[in-house]
Amino acid sequence: MNNSFQNIILFGAPGAGKGTQAKRLLAENGYVQLSTGDLVRAEIATGSTVGQEIEKAVAAGKFPSDEVILGLVRKFYETLDPKCNGVIFDGFPRTENQARFLESMLADMGSRVHHVIILEVDVEVVKKRILGRFSCDSCGAIYNDFYHIPKNKKICDDCSGTSFTRRTDDTAEAIDKRLETFLEVTRPVLGFYEGKAKIDVVDGAEPPEKVFEVIRKILLS
Numbered sequence: 001m002n003n004s005f006q007n008i009i010l011f012g013a014p015g016a017g018k019g020t021q022a023k024r025l026l027a028e029n030g031y032v033q034l035s036t037g038d039l040v041r042a043e044i045a046t047g048s049t050v051g052q053e054i055e056k057a058v059a060a061g062k063f064p065s066d067e068v069i070l071g072l073v074r075k076f077y078e079t080l081d082p083k084c085n086g087v088i089f090d091g092f093p094r095t096e097n098q099a100r101f102l103e104s105m106l107a108d109m110g111s112r113v114h115h116v117i118i119l120e121v122d123v124e125v126v127k128k129r130i131l132g133r134f135s136c137d138s139c140g141a142i143y144n145d146f147y148h149i150p151k152n153k154k155i156c157d158d159c160s161g162t163s164f165t166r167r168t169d170d171t172a173e174a175i176d177k178r179l180e181t182f183l184e185v186t187r188p189v190l191g192f193y194e195g196k197a198k199i200d201v202v203d204g205a206e207p208p209e210k211v212f213e214v215i216r217k218i219l220l221s
């Protein structure tokens with residue numbers, strides 16, 4: 001790892017904008033994103049036994065077990081580009097157990113978590129963001145029924161594609177369960193990082209460009 005390498009946790013409820021912010025940071029700063037959501041979806045796509053197990057949990061509005069997630073994270077670090085400037089964690093760690101595992105894994109590599117950035121967003125905003133979200137099948141552009149629909153409803157603004165996809169786990173019931181789990185299990189993870197990493201709170205209800213500017217200042221400070 002290079003000297004300026006940083007491990008950065010983006011922390012917030014599902015729908016707080018972690019993924020959006022992570023992608024912007026990657027584009028501008030040479031970071032690599034660790035999204036357990038992406039790792040999980042990739043594993044499901046392989047059709048492996050582990051993938052099938054994960055699929056069942058997700059369909060029930062649950063998260064895969066720590067054991068499964070930790071295995072995916074370890075694999076991610078083993079194949080990490082040593083020239084990258086850092087890792088942005090999006091959706092991990094989700095439990096105190098995962099936080100402890102991450103700490104010992106990073107310590108083995110002579111590293112640690114440097115920043116924890118909390119994206120605070122109201123629950124009702126989060127629900128609209130998740131329930132309304134859909135993306136273009138051709139170019140991946142992300143839209144939202146409540147906040148950002150294409151100019152011509154059925155045609156993508158960016159590529160004129162006409163086929164869109166909604167994530168199947170984004171039902172109202174599943175979201176309620178994920179929010180509940182966040183408050184009960186994930187929120188307490190912050191306590192683990194008190195005194196161990198620099199913790200900053202950012203207003204995630206602001207427009208994405210504004211949130212990004214605030215985060216960038218934090219990382220440069």
Ligand SMILES: [Zn+2]
Pocket residue numbers: 136137138139140141156157158159160161
């Ligand atoms: Zn498109």
